[in-house]
Amino acid sequence: MIEILELAVRGVPTGCVFALLAVGLVLTYKTSGVFNLAFGAQAYVSAVVFYEVRKEHEWPLLPAALLAIVVIGPLLGLLLDRVLFRHLRTSGSVAKLVTSLGLLVAIPELVRLAFGSESKKNPPPLWYVERTDQWLWPEGSRFVLDAGQVTTILATLVVVAGLGVLFRSTALGLRMRAVVESPRMVELNGINAERVSMVSWMLSSFLAGLSGVLLAPLFASLSPFDFFTLLVAALAATAFGRLSSIPLTLLGGILLGVLQAILAGKLPTDSILANGLRPALPFVVLFALLLFWPGLRSARDAADPLAGVDPPPPPAAASIRTRFLTVGTRAFAVTVSAIGLLLGWFVLDSFWLGLVTSGVILGVIMLSITVITGMGGMISLCQATFAAIGAFTTARVVDSLGMSVIVAIFVGAVVAAAVGGLLALPVLRLEGVYLALATLAFALMFQSVMVPLDWVSGGTTPLRVPRPVIGPVDLAENRAFFVLAAALLALAGALVYVVKRGTTGRFLDALRGSEYAAASVGISATRAKVIAFSLSAGIAGLGGGLLACFYGAANYDQSFNFFYGLVWVVLVVTAGARSVQAAVISGLGFFLIPEFLQRLFEIPGRYVADHPDLPAAVEAVLRTIKPEYSLGVAFILFGFGALTYAKHPEGIIEVQTRAALRKVMGALDRTDRSQPTPATDDARPPDEDPAAPATDDDARRPAPVRTGGAGVP
Numbered sequence: 001m002i003e004i005l006e007l008a009v010r011g012v013p014t015g016c017v018f019a020l021l022a023v024g025l026v027l028t029y030k031t032s033g034v035f036n037l038a039f040g041a042q043a044y045v046s047a048v049v050f051y052e053v054r055k056e057h058e059w060p061l062l063p064a065a066l067l068a069i070v071v072i073g074p075l076l077g078l079l080l081d082r083v084l085f086r087h088l089r090t091s092g093s094v095a096k097l098v099t100s101l102g103l104l105v106a107i108p109e110l111v112r113l114a115f116g117s118e119s120k121k122n123p124p125p126l127w128y129v130e131r132t133d134q135w136l137w138p139e140g141s142r143f144v145l146d147a148g149q150v151t152t153i154l155a156t157l158v159v160v161a162g163l164g165v166l167f168r169s170t171a172l173g174l175r176m177r178a179v180v181e182s183p184r185m186v187e188l189n190g191i192n193a194e195r196v197s198m199v200s201w202m203l204s205s206f207l208a209g210l211s212g213v214l215l216a217p218l219f220a221s222l223s224p225f226d227f228f229t230l231l232v233a234a235l236a237a238t239a240f241g242r243l244s245s246i247p248l249t250l251l252g253g254i255l256l257g258v259l260q261a262i263l264a265g266k267l268p269t270d271s272i273l274a275n276g277l278r279p280a281l282p283f284v285v286l287f288a289l290l291l292f293w294p295g296l297r298s299a300r301d302a303a304d305p306l307a308g309v310d311p312p313p314p315p316a317a318a319s320i321r322t323r324f325l326t327v328g329t330r331a332f333a334v335t336v337s338a339i340g341l342l343l344g345w346f347v348l349d350s351f352w353l354g355l356v357t358s359g360v361i362l363g364v365i366m367l368s369i370t371v372i373t374g375m376g377g378m379i380s381l382c383q384a385t386f387a388a389i390g391a392f393t394t395a396r397v398v399d400s401l402g403m404s405v406i407v408a409i410f411v412g413a414v415v416a417a418a419v420g421g422l423l424a425l426p427v428l429r430l431e432g433v434y435l436a437l438a439t440l441a442f443a444l445m446f447q448s449v450m451v452p453l454d455w456v457s458g459g460t461t462p463l464r465v466p467r468p469v470i471g472p473v474d475l476a477e478n479r480a481f482f483v484l485a486a487a488l489l490a491l492a493g494a495l496v497y498v499v500k501r502g503t504t505g506r507f508l509d510a511l512r513g514s515e516y517a518a519a520s521v522g523i524s525a526t527r528a529k530v531i532a533f534s535l536s537a538g539i540a541g542l543g544g545g546l547l548a549c550f551y552g553a554a555n556y557d558q559s560f561n562f563f564y565g566l567v568w569v570v571l572v573v574t575a576g577a578r579s580v581q582a583a584v585i586s587g588l589g590f591f592l593i594p595e596f597l598q599r600l601f602e603i604p605g606r607y608v609a610d611h612p613d614l615p616a617a618v619e620a621v622l623r624t625i626k627p628e629y630s631l632g633v634a635f636i637l638f639g640f641g642a643l644t645y646a647k648h649p650e651g652i653i654e655v656q657t658r659a660a661l662r663k664v665m666g667a668l669d670r671t672d673r674s675q676p677t678p679a680t681d682d683a684r685p686p687d688e689d690p691a692a693p694a695t696d697d698d699a700r701r702p703a704p705v706r707t708g709g710a711g712v713p
Contacts, residue, residue, distance in 0.1 A: 007265040008258045013149035015257020016156040017215060018282070019250045021230065022237035023159060024207040026249050030167070031176040031200035032085060034096045035243070035433045038103035040231035042205055043212030044224045046073050047123065048111050050213045051222060054124045065126060069209040077205025081198050084643060089183045089197065093432040094379055098645045101570050106639025108224035109632035117628070123216035127151050152214050159207065160250050167246070176200050225563065232444060233282035235437060239289040256282060280448035287441040290434055291426050314650070314658065321661050333581065337490075344482045353478050355591045360485045361550060363587030364492050364543030366572050367580065368536040371496060373569070374577035375505055376532035377512040379436040382423075382443035383540045384565030388556055390416040390541025391548035392456055395463035405468035409545035413538045420537020424530045443562040451556050462553040465545075481550060488546060492539050493580045500578075504531055567638060574641040576651025585653065593637065598630035 021039070028036040036042075050068035053059040059067075080103070088096050127147045167173035175196045178186045183193040212227065219226045233256075240252025260281050321329065344356055365387050372380045390412035397408040427438040450456045457463065467476040468484075475481045499505050507528040510518040515525050548554040571590060576582035604622040608614060614622075641652070648655045 003265070004262060007262045010265075011258040011261025012254055013152055013257070014260060015254035016153045017218065017230070017253075018234045018237050018256050019253025020152065020156045020159065020211050020214065021234035022241070022249045022253050023156070023163065023246055024204060024211055025231075025234065025238050026241060026243060026246055027163060027207060028200075028204040029238075029243050031180065031204060032197065033089070033093070033180040034085060034100060035093070035437075036204070037097070037100045037228075037231075038107060039204075039208050040227035041104050041107040041224060042073070042076055042208035043215065043231075044108055044222070044227045045076060045111055045212070046209030047212035047216040047222055047227070048115055048120065050126075051120050051123050051216065052115055055122075061126075065213065068213055069206065073206040073209025074202040075205075076209075077201035077203070078198060080205070081201035085201060086194060086197055087647070089179070089193070094377075095645055095649060097379060097433055097436055098570070098573050098642050101566055102574075102639040102642025102645075104228065104639070105567055105570055105642075106636045109635045109639070111224075112632055113629060113636075117632075120222040121220060123219065123222055125151075125217040126213050148214075148217055155210065155214055156250070159210070160246055163246050172196070172199065228563075229444075232286075232440065235441070236282045236286040236289060239286055239293060239437070242293070256285060259285075280445050283441045283444040283448060287438060287445060290430060290438045290441065320658070320665070322665065325661065325664065337486075341483070341486060344486075345479055350478060353482060355595060356588065357478065357482045357485050357550060358547070359588035359591040360482070360489050360584075361543055361547045361587070362568075362590055363584040364485075364489050364546060365540050366568060366583035366587045367489075367492050367496050368538075368540035368543070369569055369572040370577060370580060370583045371499070371532055371539060372536035373573060374579070375496075375500055375508045376529060376536070377508070378529070378532070379432075379439075379569070380533075380536065381436055381440040381566060381569060382446075382562070383536070383568060384560045384562055385443045385446045386416045386420055386537040386540035387544030387547070387565075388446070388451075388457075388554070388560035389419055389537075390544035391465070391554035391560065392463065393541070394545035394548055395458075395465045395554040396455075398465060399463065405466060405549060406470065409468075409542060409549065412545035413542035416541025416544070417534045417538030421530055421534035423537075424533035428526060428529045428533070440562075443565065447556075447562055457554065457556055462555040463548075464553050465548045465551075467549060467552075485546060485550070488542065489584065492542060493584070495535075496539070496580055499535065504528060508532060567635070570638055570642045573645055574638070574652060576653040579651060579653055582651055582653045590638075594631045594634040597633050598627045601625050601627045601630050601633075 021043075024043075025036065025039055028034055028039060046068045049072050050064055053067055054061065054064040084099065085096075088099060125148050167177070175186065175191055176199075178191070179193045179196045179200070183197070186193045186196070215227070215230065216222060218230075234253065236256055237249050237253035240255070241247075241249030263281060340356075344353055348356060365383065368383050368386065369380075372378055372383070390409075393412035393415045394405070394408045397403045397411050398405055403411070423439075423442060427435055427442075430438055452459060467474070467481065469475065470484075473480055475484055507518070507523050510521075510523055511525050511528060519525065544554075544560065547559055551559065568586070568590070571586040572583055575586045575589075604625045605627070608619055608622050644652060
């Protein structure tokens, strides 16, 4: 019993780490309506600033902490509110979630560009002493509490107490919550919603900075992925508090830390259960809470009572174009596809052909996001996981059964579709941000529990996948494989188009408008969404198997890491989640844009080498542009592209297509109006003789009204 008690107390500091992050998330959600998945990225900014001034420039502790936490943190929150989130206050939860995903992708890369990509090892702590003695536990105990743990516990308690007073006893706390419900109604009551929102974001960003500086010493080096993974683990505490209660969130974080410490101390270190369950425990708990914790399954996002005054969304481009333009658009798409095939077969070298083929295959996976988000109106953050399931199944079926690779790829798609359907049954009771969190928890559980198993992924050695042979055609040659990838992309695109225009697509359209209205006419929301989830997972599995076949191995870390799945969602929703061509363009852009940027960033270096007489200042500026920054800049562009989602939820491609169509149709309309029309002598019917004498009937007719003459009003 004493041993369990010691383990439990040892888990309290870790639980406070979870609680501190979770309380920050709850604060942001309660005061802005944004479930800020970029909270960890904001914490990373302050942690890096503290590292630079404290360790690299040897500032004293207090000035370094004030700069990183009190100055940089709130300034970042002020910037995010003024530039971005004040325009999202009346937007839906999906728009806010997608925007935070874009920031999650972009902010760490901006920090790396500003402070360098070198490893930042042994982050300094936010305290002066290294350890405390055993002053919180009986003499001779095996438990020792160090100063970092004491600081984290005290900071967490102070934050929770302060926020409790803010929301329960101050007018500012009440106004913060009111602005989230309806900023327009708050303004009708004479309250400045802009100012309240600004204070909310500065406060939450201050808390992010405090969390980042406190948590940095837990890691051997600073990495944004560590902060995000720890943040996702803290989501279990936010779910325990139902995303609203700060005391319950604190309790949930501490209970999670205690449970994790007890499992770590009691489970055998060499068992599969310990190696799989212990790191995945926060994600398992999050998934279970989202499904079974009272109040979350039926939770809905708050709706603005004045949302009905918003103008309707603009019509889809396909609905305003004429039949002539529709035929022309389809002919143009076929022509572009044919030109692409010809370029791939005859022009591109092996390097560029490999990039284009990878983009074409990724376009298949991107189509799964078109189905689940564009058609189904749901945000799924586990599409990379479904692609990995398809890849692993393909590899295992070929290796164990000796099945044809082409057949195995489709078997992998079927298995992924089955897993997607099974996952859909419990998670589809959730909505909005809760559904997104459940799929993210599933992706992290799969990564922590299933991927390390030899019988799933091959463990440390990725499973090999050979290239297929179709009759006399050996697809080991890249050009032949490019044709196969293009054919499967066309097949998947046609399937998505047929489903979109068919009964299931129309049912999903109705459900996106109003589930209650759809149910009143006999549409089953569960059936339609399960079909969408299964079809989406199957398409992702098809692309995953094809990608593993092209690369020769089902490598999870290089191809199907859950973070890649987040970037894919950002790309597709930015381009246009309902558009098949947007998915294809997103897949190609994921591989081609970083390469184009790298070639562009090589130009300054070559220019400096060719011009040794350049001024020193110019040379210094040109040398700061390095080719290795290309991937980071590409991710920054991807992330900031998602910021357009709130203004244009239909996607950039749809917006540009609609604008181009209106210009073309306007030009055609002006051309039609400029054509001369046959003139008539007067208002008489054409069968009357203009020279005939007037009759009594003619005299009784009212004179025609003429406008535009001199002296006529």
